Amino acid sequence: MxxxxxxxxxxxxxxxxxxxxxxxxxxxxxxxxxxxxxxxxxxxxxxxxxxxxxxxxxxxxxxxxxxxxxxxxxxxxxxxxxxxxxxxxxxxxxxxxxxxxxxxxxxxxxxxxxxxxxxxxxxxxxxxxNMDLVDAQQARRVVDRLVGYEVSPVLWKKIRRGLSAGRVQSVALRMIVEREREIEAFEPDEYWEVDVALSAKQLKAAKVFLEENKFNLPDQSFIARAIQLNQKKYEPTKKDDVTDVIGLFPHASYTIQEVEKKERKRSSLPPFTTSTLQQAAANRLGYSSKQTMRLAQQLYEEGLITYHRTDSVGLSSQAIEMVRKYIGKTYGDGYLPASPRVFANTSKNAQEAHEAIRVTHINLDSQAVPGEGPKLAAQHAKLYDLIWRRFVASQMPAAVYDQTSLTIKAQPARKTQIESVTLKATGSVLKFDGWMKLFTASDDILLPDLEKGVTVHYLDHNAAQKFTQPPPRYNDASLVKELEKKGIGRPSTYASIISVIEDRGYVNRDAKRFVATPVGMTVSDFLLKHFPDFMEYEFTAEMEEDLDRIARGEKEWPKVVDAFYRPFHKKVGLAEKADRAQIPVEKTGEKCPKCGDTEKGEVVIRSGRFGKFKSCSRYPECDFTENIVETVAGAKCPLCGEGEVIIRNSRWGKPFYGCGRYPECNWASWRQPKPGETITKTVWAEMQKKREERKKKREAAEAKLYPERAAAKLAAAEKAAAKKAVVKEKAAAKTTTVKKKLTKKKSPKNLSSKPHSTASQRDLAKR
Ligand SMILES: [Zn+2]
Ligand SMILES: [Zn+2]
CATH class of the missing domain: 3.40.50.140 (Rossmann fold)
Structure with a gap:
């Protein structure tokens, strides 16, 4: 056997x-x-x-x-x-x-x-x-372990307990923080778009511009944009630049000055790599990178797609034969190029690069996907459909358009300072759909058939005030694209880079886009100040290259790690002497309920180890604090049906859900309960019991495999319990004086963990 x-x-x-x-x-x-x-x-x-x-x-x-x-x-x-x-x-x-x-x-x-x-x-x-591949994996694991182990304690000391840093993740965080600062610093510039609606036929002037991008265009008419004034580039930046120009439009004469016709081809894109799959799934389906990889993993394991961690755009000869046969049979020979399309591979890791991501059974359509494996559902079908189309389209011919550009000269009726305004209109008509047969084609923009020298007629005009926009925040698609462009991360790591900085609370999502949190910004700034080389994009890219070299057998892994570690370790020593960094507070504009009337204290939001809480701007002079309770709107605790579902932060920043009636009700979960979800006391007790059993089993296994470690753990637990008992005793004896003393003794460090750090809630957070 x-x-x-x-x-x-x-x-x-x-x-x-x-x-x-x-x-x-x-x-x-x-x-x-x-x-x-x-x-x-x-x-x-x-x-x-x-x-x-x-x-x-x-x-x-x-x-x-x-x-x-x-x-x-x-x-x-x-x-x-x-x-x-x-x-x-x-x-x-x-x-x-x-x-x-x-x-x-x-x-x-x-x-x-x-x-x-x-x-x-x-x-x-x-x-x-292949030991070279194993060594490349070991090197990544070791170097990331060293960074985590040496930087995290520095962050604990200098910013806040519980924080952690990762080699590649911190660089991705830096990108998001930099984008946030660009947006903050952005000053919009005003500009104007001046359009005229014209017609080949003489029609009565009519209202054509309805609202943004909506028109009521009669037959034989089109829209042209003002691009030149007196034969010089026209780029209006204020209303004054526009008023005189639009004033002449209703009475001007319009002549076609130039007609340009050309054929334009649009080729299909190469089949998916990991990076382009994640981008397309985020843009078209709204999937996060992590979600895309989970769905792709299941499609791969069910034998429906090729391996989904790849940076190759190549296709095997069998795959090309399969898809060409399918195209010829389904769409006819007109849709089958004379020879297969070949995509150039940019990947240097030839021994690892296999094929692009494609479907394995060309005849299996997405409708059939959910039946192909017990775990496959509608989400899988959508991703499969994306992969199928991209693969088939990649071997189909280009779409062909007829593109027409008209240049129109507008001349005022009376002589003014303005001699002429040049307008331009571009139309395009799809002549052959090619690969676009598989996608909904964009609408044609039709222009009437006009010749040079003819006169066209005025219908309406529109001047729109616009402002330049700041660069958008990154989403999964643009972040993965940028990471790949900068050479940071690899097909196997993009998704985890993103989910780690999210889980640590360094970035939040706002409408699927990443926003750096105050903690994330503070950590990124601290690392950039004290580990500048290691936060460089080029440096991180070079490290990835070195890992690739190990995989190709060109470098020995301990040498690569050593070259990284020695200078890095020195920086850690220096950073230990750095000043503490403050996580900025968020202003609320509310006055402090405790001292606002007398001392003008204001309520600010601070980020503590267990989430955000309200505090006084005059801390430590004023000790006002209040928990911020975030609840899931409309949801009730699945166990007791009474408590609200509260979102709490665990030790590592990843949120979990708990009952608002804690500690009377001890329901908690990593997963947000579905609307109307309930759980009976028996089932909950059973789950608790199983969790306890699993813990016991783990401990027993540990005692057997690693007896010293288990004994040390036990001793630590006993010590902690004894300490707790002493504190309790003391507290019981001095209930009246304790409060005052605490107020005086508090330092910023223990304030930041105060509101959520009762022993019972810590326990919940550990789960
Ligand atoms: Zn106050
Ligand atoms: Zn409950």
Whole structure:
């Protein structure tokens, strides 16, 4: 018997369907080994040697893999075809070799689509684990671990406890913060758009301009824009520039000065890469990058699309043959170019770059997607449809337009300072739809057929005051585009870069666009001041390049990490001596209810470790604070049905939902309850019990695997409990004096965590 190991149960189920009884398929359910959670796990003095630990929740999975491995002749490692998958395969091999004393044969099978032919082909022609790819993954893991471990404590000391920094994430945060500052500093400029509605036929002047972009255009008429005044560029910036010009329009004579006709071609775009898929899904479907990757992962595991982490736009010859056959059969030979379109690949990682993201079964339409796997739903179908269309369109001919430009000369009836105004109109008519057959074509703009020298007639005019706009805030699409352009991040990391800075509370979303929070701005400014080199876009891009070089076998990973770490570590030492940074407060304009009448204190919003709260601008002289309770509008607690659903911040900034009646009702969840959702006391008790059991199991596994760590944890917990008991005792004895003393002793540090930091709520936040 042969054993095939993959990382996901869905993939395992799919593979079982393709392989005969000589193969057993097991899933590792993700990584089974990683750097430890409780210590740095990197030996800086010994070439950054990492110490990996078996994940506690994988004990059962590993036992199952070991059992299957003992019975197997060959173990086929069939994890995903990229650095992460290569590393998982390597870790699995390592763990299983420790158990199976006699040497087993391990091979690596790589396939980029989970279809029967691709899987069988890969299993019949296995390779070995590519250590260059594994090393590139290790280097990324180690360097990110070092940054996190060394910078986070500095942020705790200098800004606020609980903050953390990431190598690439901090640079992405910097982009969002810079954009926010650009918007703040932006001063809009006024400009005017001057348009005239003209007709080929002599018609009575009529109201044509209804409202912005809405017209009531009669047949044979069109709209032209003023572009020149007295044969010089006309760019009006104030009303005065416009008044005289529009005054002459109703009585001017209009002559066609120039007619320009040309054919314009519009080609389809190459098939999707990870970056362009995330951009299109965000723009067209409103999906976040994370959501797109989750849906794509499931489509891939069900065998419906090729591997979705790729920066290649290439297509295999089989794929091209498949799609060309389909195009010829479905749309006719007129839609089939003489030879296949070839897209140039810009990716330098040839050994990793496989194909673009495309569908595997051209005849399967999006309607059928939800039936193809138990987890697939309407959202998957929409993403699949996007991928299908882009793939098919990429091998179809260009759309052809007839484009016409008219230049019109307007001359005033009487002689004034204005001798002439030049107007321009552009029309375009789709002559052949080509690839646009698969998309709703944009509307034609029709111009009447006119010749040079003829006269056209005035209908109406319009002068619109406009202002230049600040650059828009980034959304998923524009941020991923910019990250890719700057060379920061890779197909496997774009989505996580975004979700990490969101989860940490460094950015919020406003109508799907990222807004840097006061905490995010403070962290970014602090890092930029004290780690300027490491926050440089070019530097981060160069580091990514180095990781690619490791993957190509051109560089050794400990050397790359060393070159990064030595100067970085020095900066950490310097930053430890820096001044504290203040998170700016938000003004509310309200006066402080405690001291506003006498001392003119104002209510300000501060960001604490557990979220925002109201405080007095005169702190610490005035100790007014009030919690800001954010609730889910219209929702009631699913458990008790009485309390409001309150949004709270957990320790790491990621929000969770809890009952407003806490501690009487202890309902809490990471997920926002659906409208009308209820949960019975029995089910809740059952969930609590299971959670407790899982915790106990984890602890038992830990005690067995890492006895010292478990003992240290136990000792720490006992110490904390004893300390709490003493505090309680003291508090009970001095209830009357405590309050006054606290007011005097408070420092900004403990104020920032005060409103939410009662022991019970901390407990909730830990969940
Ligand atoms: Zn006050
Ligand atoms: Zn409740």
């Amino acid at each position: 042969n054993l095939v190991i993959v990382e996901s149960p869905t993939k395992a189920r799919k593979l079982k369907g393709y392989l005969d009884t000589g193969y057993k398929v097991e899933a590792s359910v993700g990584h089974i080994r990683d750097l430890p959670k409780t210590s740095i796990g990197v030996d800086i003095e010994q070439d950054f040697k990492p110490t990996y630990e078996v994940s506690l929740d994988k004990i059962r999975v590993i036992a199952q893999l070991e059992k299957a491995a003992r019975l197997a002749e060959t173990i086929i490692l069939a994890t995903d075809p990229d650095r992460e998958g290569e590393a998982i395969a390597w870790h699995i091999k390592h763990v299983l070799t420790q158990d199976t004393k006699k040497t087993k044969k391990f091979v690596r099978a790589k396939f980029y689509e989970i279809t029967k032919s691709a899987v069988l082909e890969a299993i019949e022609h296995p390779t070995t684990i």
